[in-house]
Amino acid sequence: MPASPGHVVVVGAGVFGAAAALELRRRGWDVTLLDPGPLPHEHASSTDVSKVVRMDYGADAFYHELAEAALEGWDRWNREWPRPLYHQDGFLILSRGPMAPGGFEHESWRVLRERGYRPERVSGSDLGGRFPAWRSGALTDGYFNERAGWAESAEAVARLVELGQAAGVRWRAAAFRSLREVGSSVGGVITTAGEHVEADRVVVCAGAWTPTLLPWLSDRLRATAQPVVYLGVDQVDHFGAPAFPPWAADIAGSGWYGLPALADGRLKVGHHGRGIAVRPDQRPAVSDGHVQALRAFLRETIPSLADAPVVGTRSCLYCDAFDGDFLIDHDPDRPGLVVAGGGSGHGFKFAPLHGVLIADVLEGHPNRWAERFRWRSASAGRSEAARARKA
Template identity: 55%
Template sequence: MNSSKVIVVGAGAFGVCAAIELRRRGHDVTLVDPGPLPHPLASSTDISKFVRMDYGADDVLTDLGAASLEAWDRWNATWPWAPYCETGLLLLSARPMRPGSFEGDSFDRVRARGIETERFGPDTLARRFPAWLRDRYVDGYFNPRAGWSPSGRVVKHLVCLALEADVELREGVRFASLIEKGSRVRGIVAVGGVRVEADTVVVAAGAWTSVLLPHLADRLAVIGQPVFHLQPSDPVPFRPDVFPCWTADISRTGWYGFPANEDGIVKIANHGPGRLVFPDDPREVAAEDFEKLRDFLSESLPSLAVAPIVATRLCLYGDSWDGNFLIDRDPDRPGLVVAAGDSGHGFKFTPVLGSIIADAVEGRPHPRFAWRARGARTSEDARFLDEGE
């Protein structure tokens, strides 16, 4: 594709990395976002996100996770500060790991790629990671090649890199509608009436995407997920060497969390069904989510059950029906590219997503994320979807 004029709508992780890569390939890029950046309500704006390659039996996402880890290493080596912190990931299972379970399949796939994982039973778990209640988790493993990233800080830095790369940033501009000539998309109209014309419009507006493009409402759902910040009086038992990033039977409970950060905050969240919301609704965590957290903590991490919850957040997934991103040209609207459907697991791929989105703009979609018929509701293997299971 020859160089062209591209508007990217949305400056979260997906939009900024796309803007940088498109500019690197010679396109003339305008990035618009209501701001301020990083947008406080964006899913990417957070203190921490997991970076993992443990994806159950999914070889495509396992390999993409491994490629992202290498790309995070490169960013660690070249940025003025390290955006990826490799604490390892402890994956706990309340049942023996076996083929067909998330932990069992992940363990096999990760080991097959040469990662030295350590398997744990209750005794070794209690010795090495004593915050966990003994005997609740009978099996599991530790993957040293995983960790977390301060995602809001990363987006802030990427915005600086986009400006250095001569991306035209229009902070304060809110997309209202597409400019369409016949079936062809020719640009956007912003709230207030400003028109910006382009050859291609990339909509990367996270959970807002299906509100901005209502024809995608049956493909992209907006799902609120509770996030809790706890502050134990003594953070030492929650330091990364004894309390690394963890998942607790995640595909059957949704629970996962992080070690204490430098402020002593332990973040815990749920990768479960969540609840259907509207992106501009008040972001309140429901009373039942607090109860579920308390139940989980008393059954699994009793020393954290007494820790005060010092902050909460309702963070939004833009759920596709099958848990895969939707990154491709819209076949019915030439000139429009969608880069959304993050389904709650997109941030870790930030260092490789720019290329994936730019390839889609240039007509070479990633086979997994390409436009596809809407099928049955499924998810990536770690996600706990069915409360009734």
């Protein structure tokens, strides 16, 4: 039977939690958003200058459709919010060899075309002519999808929190320690300061912290550290959009992807790889070896960036689900508890859908996307199509 609004505690104010809190409040719930803050929390995975928003998911048409719906949500937010936080600058996808059936690039291209999009093919020999920062011939093949771009991620979370608070969400600057048990159900949370916060429902959206806070999930979710490097560039026109759109270069093999330079000259390069399993409070620094590997890759592909100064690094945490799919469902063993996480390094782009999805699951309403994210036992691991196997 669908739940009727009462008091809900949402634990964690990253993109999953901030979106859930806002939507639940709009549906009439009395919402407490629990996060130590300040918000957006500087260590949250959602808190970064930019995230790629793409529909390109190899042969996995489910995520293509999900991203297509999310893009409509970003368009709506751009119309409604004081300034656009999604920038439709496209996505350049390059492959090491000719795009071939079964490969990430070819399958993404195929699904796009089958679903009515007309991405522009970019051959290796044309690469530098079309996108001047790139060296022609550095990669062999690829395409440019104009229905994609990037989002100002920390700003978007700040906006969701602000909208939530304006609608009546109460932010409580505290950290979750444990669930508050009432008989065999969950009746709120206990903070690290020992305060009991009573509630009818609890939604845990604590990203990479989730398997530490709810240890029975550690077979399904784990935190992995992923390196991000920010380079400083002077030529913002050359390395900014549209001349230099978000890109992925043989990503399922190499892991390298990047975003256009911001107005302040910061250009972000990430690595979508296996990462390093960590405890969230023990994240490693980005190694010199990683920066050297990045420079070697750039020397081959975008030579004028190879010696750009490193102006920042960040070891960002993925909340990796064993199968790369989000986990958004009721805990079958703990009535009153919903878990929403497992972003697995690709969850931000779906921000406009998370609130409705999580609220529908909590309230027991049908949602066309929810089945894929249901509660499930850990089995053989796989990962999202773009993810490289190397660390």
